[in-house]
Amino acid sequence: MSFKVEAVQSPKTIISTRCHWDEQMQSVFYNDVEGVILRYDFKENKVYSATVDGESAIAFVIPIANPKKPGPTDEFAVGFGRRVAVVQWDGRSSKATIKSIVFEVESEKKDNLFNAVKADPTGRFIGGTMRSIEVEDIFIPNKLVPDGALYKYVKGEGVYELAKNVYISNGLAWNEKEKKFFYIDSGKFDVKEYDWDPATGDISNERVVIDFSINGKNPGFLPDGLTIDTDGNLYVTAFMGSKVFKVDPKAGKVLFEIPIPAQKVTAVAFGGPNLDILYVTTGGKDDTNENAGCLFKVTGLGAKGFKGVRIHI
Structure with a gap:
């Protein structure tokens, strides 16, 4: 196989993450954790970025679904700390605006924040938390505290906990055909598979797909971001590992590695x-x-993969 890795015309970020392809806008949405939302326009081969007044940290950005208004959107679900907000952005301006706060989690855990969030194949909000890097050194996983959790949010109902005792909630992916959910808690150095109920979003029957640890210890990188192709193979980023692994989840093995010329490969x-x-x-x-x-x-x-799903919030 002969693949090619290229840097897209893009502003350099502190740590960019949360990669979402929006088919209707032919754009990649992602964010810099230090307070910037970004959009790469495929047709223009150009990146647009914006900040939000009063917010210095952003966890994720996902276009919001609106059945009454298909096509381009100017509303996004954005994570600020433990809060999830609706943000208005035209995708080009240098400023975006908070319209409303939808919900907050873990109000008693002041050092926690949202990290990875995605919409599942039905558009349901699924995402998790971790302790802030201001109080936790993510580069020393063996000293992390499992103080985070994985949540689902159901519009009109509220927030439900799917998993607890999470170190660093990260990669999320679904095999809709086989009703499987794949999840990475980076502090555990592995990828787990669950049975997934599309009607409720609930997960069960945990199974380790692949364990990257070396005798249970830090392998020198953190498994981080995650996506899936139409053949059911997983793509796992190696934070501090300069690569993306292609993984066969059924066999539990790495098929090959994609070298990336950056240490912190995120999403x-x-x-x-x-x-x-x-x-x-x-x-x-x-x-x-x-x-x-x-x-x-x-x-x-x-x-080939699947188009990003807009979120219901």
């Missing part, structure tokens, strides 16, 4: 008009690689 999503481009976000902080912190694209993989 992945298939996109492009044919859903055959793998987009990869990275962090530039304390990295001497020339394009670290840029958005990358991987072509020639011979695989």
Whole structure:
């Protein structure tokens, strides 16, 4: 196989993450954790970015579903600390505005914050928390405290806990056909599979798909972001590992590795008009690689993914 890794024309970020391909806008949405939301426009080959007044940290950005208004949207679910907000942004301006706060979790845990969030195949909010890097050194996983949780939010009902004792809630992916959910808690160095109920969003029957640890210890990187292709294979980013693993979840083995010229490889999503481009976000902080912190694209993989699902919130 001959694949190609290229840096997309992009501003370098401190740590960009949460990669979402929106088919209707032909754009990749992602964010810099230090307070910036970004949109890569495929047709223009250009990145637009915005900040939100009063907010210095952003966990995720996902377009909001509106059945009455298909097509381009200017409303997004954005994570600020433990809060989830509706943010209005035209996708081009340098400023975005908070319209409302939808909900908050873990109000008693002042050091916690949302990390990875996605919409499941039905559009349901699924996402989890971790302790803030201001109080927790994520580069020393063996000293982490499992103080986070994984949640689902159901519009009109509220927030429900799906899993507890989470270190660093990260990668999320679904095999809708087989009704499976895949999840990464980075502090456990593995990828887990669950049975997934599309009617409720609930998960059960935990199984370790692949364990990256070395005798139960830090392998030198954290499994982080996650996506799935139409053949059911997983793509797992290696934070501090400069690569993306392609994993066969049934066999529990790495099929091959995709080297990325950045240490902090964070999130992945298939996109492009044919859903055959793998987009990869990275962090530039304390990295001497020339394009670290840029958005990358991987072509020639011979695989396709699924379009990003807009979130109901």
